[in-house]
Amino acid sequence: MLKVNDNFTKLPSSYLFSEIARRVDTFAASHSGEKIIRMGIGDVTRPLCSEAIREMEEAVRHEADAATFRGYGPEQGHLFLREKIVAYDYAARGIDILPDEVFVSDGAKSDTGNIGDIISANCKVAVTDPVYPVYVDTNVMAGRAGEFDSSTGKWSDIEYLSCNDSNSFIPSLPKNHPDIIYLCYPNNPTGTTLTRNQLKEWVDYARANGAVILFDSAYEAYISESDVPHSIYEIEGAKEVAIEFRSFSKTAGFTGVRCGYTVVPHDLKGIDSSGKIVEVNSLWNRRQTTKFNGASYISQRAAEALYSPEGQKQVKETIAYYMTNAAMLRDGLAQAGIECRGGINAPYIWLKTPGGLSSWDFFDIMLKKCHLVGTPGVGFGPSGEGYFRLTAFSSHEATLEAVRRIERLSEL
Ligand code: MLT
Numbered sequence: 001m002l003k004v005n006d007n008f009t010k011l012p013s014s015y016l017f018s019e020i021a022r023r024v025d026t027f028a029a030s031h032s033g034e035k036i037i038r039m040g041i042g043d044v045t046r047p048l049c050s051e052a053i054r055e056m057e058e059a060v061r062h063e064a065d066a067a068t069f070r071g072y073g074p075e076q077g078h079l080f081l082r083e084k085i086v087a088y089d090y091a092a093r094g095i096d097i098l099p100d101e102v103f104v105s106d107g108a109k110s111d112t113g114n115i116g117d118i119i120s121a122n123c124k125v126a127v128t129d130p131v132y133p134v135y136v137d138t139n140v141m142a143g144r145a146g147e148f149d150s151s152t153g154k155w156s157d158i159e160y161l162s163c164n165d166s167n168s169f170i171p172s173l174p175k176n177h178p179d180i181i182y183l184c185y186p187n188n189p190t191g192t193t194l195t196r197n198q199l200k201e202w203v204d205y206a207r208a209n210g211a212v213i214l215f216d217s218a219y220e221a222y223i224s225e226s227d228v229p230h231s232i233y234e235i236e237g238a239k240e241v242a243i244e245f246r247s248f249s250k251t252a253g254f255t256g257v258r259c260g261y262t263v264v265p266h267d268l269k270g271i272d273s274s275g276k277i278v279e280v281n282s283l284w285n286r287r288q289t290t291k292f293n294g295a296s297y298i299s300q301r302a303a304e305a306l307y308s309p310e311g312q313k314q315v316k317e318t319i320a321y322y323m324t325n326a327a328m329l330r331d332g333l334a335q336a337g338i339e340c341r342g343g344i345n346a347p348y349i350w351l352k353t354p355g356g357l358s359s360w361d362f363f364d365i366m367l368k369k370c371h372l373v374g375t376p377g378v379g380f381g382p383s384g385e386g387y388f389r390l391t392a393f394s395s396h397e398a399t400l401e402a403v404r405r406i407e408r409l410s411e412l
Contacts, residue, residue, distance in 0.1 A: 007143050016133045016379040017041045023363075024373050031371075037402050039390045040373040042188065042347065044253045046321060048302070049314035052252060055305035059298040073294045076285065077104025077261065081300045084307040085261060089246065095233045097263055101281060103288055104303075106295050107260040108218045108247035112182075113138040114291070115214060115243065115262070118283040119180060120273070126159035126178035128171045130189055130380030130387070132216065135182040153382035162383040163190060165352070169341060170198060173205050181206065183232075184216035186223060189380045189389045190350040191342015193228045199235055206241035212268070212280075213242040218260075221251040221319055223345045239265035243280070250347065252306050252315050259299040322347050325399040326392035332403030336410050347392040350377070354409060362388050370405035 014022065020040045028036055048056075062068040076082070082099040090097040105111050116138050125139050136158065139145045146157030154160055159178050161171035169192040174181065183202060186193050194202075206213050215232040223230055232242045247260035254260075264281040271277055294300075305311045326343035333340045333351055340351040353362040359376030366372045366388070377387030394402065 005141070007141050007145075010145075010148060011137060011140050015137070016375070020363075020373065020375060020379075024367065027367055034371045036367075036371045036373060037394065037398050037405070038373045039394060039402060040375045042250065042391045042393060043255050044250065044322075044393045045395055046253055046318050048253050048257065049306070049311065049318060051305040051308055051311035051314055052257075052302040056257075056298050056302045059301035063297070070297045073297055073300070075289045075292055075294045076100070077102065077294060078297070078300050078304075081304045082261075084304055085246075088307045088312075090231065090233065090263075093230060093234060095231060097233065097265070101263050101265050102261055103264065103284060104259065104261045104295050104300060105288075105292065106258040106299075107249055107254075108216060108245040108262075109134055111245050111260065111262040112214065112216055114287070115284070116142045116144070117287050117291075118270075118280065119144075123179035124157065124159070124176065126161055126174045126176070126181045127381070128183065128187070129160040129162050129382060130377055130384035131182065132184055132188050133380060135214075136381070153378070153385075160381065160383070163187075163192070164383050169350075170194070173201065174211075177209060178211055180212055180214060182214045182216070184218070186217075186219040186228070186346035187342075187348075188216075188219060188346070189348055189375065189377070189384070190387075191344070191346035191348035192350070193223070193225070193345045195227045196229050196234065199229050199232065203232065203235040203238045203241060207237050211241065212270075213238075214245070215242050216245045218245065218247040218250055219346050219348075220246070221315065222323065222347055224323070225345055228345050233263070233265070239267040241268065243268065243284075248303050248306065251319070252303070253318060254299070254303070257299050257302055259295050259303045321396070322392045325394060325396060328396075328399050328403055329390055329392060332406050335403075336406050338406070338409070343392060349390045349392065351388050351390065353377075353386050353388055356386065359385055359388055365409070369408055370402075372402050372405055 082102045085102050086097050113134050127135050145155035159174050159176045163169040163171050169190050220230040232238045244263040248254035264284045266281050268280045269277050270280050329349045330343045338351050340349050343349045359378040363376045375389040377384030
């Protein structure tokens with residue numbers, strides 16, 4: 001019989017968003033009437049912008065003609081896209097990144113999960129808490145998490161950097177000398193941010209302590225405040241200590257198209273067990289060329305189109321649309337007397353459950369009373385208990401209706 005990877009058997013039986021979908025489907029099967037509004041998983045609803053569609057159609061025509069047909073592309077991504085990323089996402093912000101430091105992929109979820117392949121099984125990991133579950137679950141799969149303690153909701157070998165109202169959601173620097181620190185800013189799930197000075201403390205810490213920051217900036221396009229960095233490489237010295245993950249999913253509605261990228265600077269060095277210094281970029285390149293055949297040509301052409309002047313304009317319009325929803329949700333919650341964070345530099349609203357309800361009890365009330373789905377904060381980690389996440393990715397109409405239904409909670 002197949003000897004399985006024991007680490008998988010330690011995981012909760014289902015991934016957070018699959019569990020929510022299961023509960024909602026069970027509820028929907030036995031209730032009719034008012035339509036359920038889904039603000040749980042951060043999936044977008046606006047169609048792709050016309051620039052991306054036009055470029056995708058053109059790419060399909062290339063594939064239909066032997067003279068322009070493209071088969072396998074470079075595993076690292078087509079140069080036409082990597083050069084645009086370098087120019088618009090980095091050089092335009094005064095950051096010097098080379099095309100061969102950019103690895104195009106099918107999204108940040110895959111890359112933040114797969115990056116563990118090139119990290120020693122002995123590395124100690126720190127995460128902010130609450131946290132995007134992929135970071136923790138993939139470390140469990142790799143055997144770096146230790147054992148789960150159900151009384152604390154924590155894995156024994158992971159350092160949890162708590163973020164809550166008492167520290168204004170600004171995590172303290174680690175105490176246990178982790179080798180790897182996952183940071184996601186603007187933050188999923190809380191929608192909070194770090195200022196440039198606050199992020200600098202992390203880069204300085206990593207440089208002084210030999211740690212590496214895995215920086216997920218999938219939501220950078222939602223930043224509206226000038227003091228919030230879009231890239232960790234805006235901070236001096238970050239190229240020596242950070243890998244950055246980006247995605248077109250939330251920026252341009254590519255959750256179904258699939259395209260993202262990861263930046264692994266040449267300045268970032270690692271050490272093997274014999275003490276030899278290695279370039280992390282070469283290891284990631286080796287990993288990708290072996291296990292990945294590149295994002296699809298059609299997706300990459302669509303992503304390239306987002307950098308045209310018209311593409312940039314259309315992307316900004318979609319983001320403004322979602323951020324109008326975020327403002328509606330913030331106002332609606334305030335009207336209902338519910339405290340919340342986020343929704344200013346991120347499409348997520350992180351609210352404190354009223355009446356001290358647990359996250360899952362509030363989830364049930366929202367579903368039954370308001371036919372509204374969100375994500376229980378505790379699903380993102382123990383410090384998420386007593387919180388709840390709503391996304392701003394619905395239509396204006398659905399968001400307005402959600403706000404109306406939230407008024408029902410004033411009796412709680
Ligand atoms: C979320 O809801 O947190 C995101 O949609 C998850 C993801 O991007 O994979």
